[in-house]
Amino acid sequence: DTENRLKKEDAETLLKNAGFTDYEIQEEYNESVEAGYVISQEPAYQSNYNINLNQKITVLVSKGQKKITLPKKLVGKEISVVKEALDNLEAKYEITEVNDEKVAAGILLSMEPEEGEEITATTVIKLTVSKGSAYKDITVKNVVGKSEEDAVNQLKADGFTDIDVEYEENTNKSDGIVLEQSVASGKTIKENERITLTVNKLPKEAKVTVKVDVKSLFEKYAKQDNSSSTNTTNTTDNLPKETSKKLQIVVGPDTIFSEEVNSKATTVEKTWSTT
Secondary structure, eight states: OOTTOOBHHHHHHHHHHHTOOOEEEEEEOOSSSOTTBEEEEESOOOTTOOOOTTSOEEEEEEOOOOEEEOOSSOTTSBHHHHHHHHHHTTOEEEEEEEOOSSSOTTBEEEEESOTTOEEETTOEEEEEEEOOOSSOEEEOOOOTTSBHHHHHHHHHHHTOOEEEEEEEOOTTSOTTBEEEESSOTTOEEETTSEEEEEEEOOOOOEEEEEEEEHHHHHHHHHHHHHHTOSSSOSSGGGSOSSOEEEEEEEETTEEEEEEEEETTOOEEEEEEEEO
């Protein structure tokens, strides 16, 4: 709005005509006042207020909006280099730091307005700078040869958060110990990176003892045979005194006994083991 503002020349003419001899014209860039027009005066104007003609008066005049062209290829550079380039242009800026898992701390990630654009000098440039990873670096210790529990506890105590365990069989090593670690000892990695432990797992032997009452089986079959006959009664006196049958004992997929047994046998006991 320049309707109510004096031009620089008009202001000087008014001061001279009024008799003021000690006045100074200062100029600065201004976002809202057009170049060549008065921004302000010191002392400020007051209605019906008289001042001495010898008093110094300062008049601030606008140079308009200063335009600057942002340098190119700033993104990816150290923030100290970026700041120096912008300071040389008298540009205004503000810096925001954010974590970045790929870009090292102190590197410019982005800027708004973008590099190479023409802006006014009063525009505040927003610089986004990496402050590095959000996760700390940890040096991996050797856990090969430790028990699975001790190895996992050691890595957790060191600060690692992603520990995976796989199993394989090695009969030359003790059961339950760590055979390998995916990240070598002495290597430094981020606390959230995965470490896989390969743990020895030997087969466990299971044993089952099966006991069969052979005498009761023969009596059962004999009673069934006698019950189907009309000429005999179902009594133990009528049971055959001696006979033989093939007995099979099956556990899961395995047949652990398959032999002829006779009625004189009392029991058959067999132990089955598997891994």
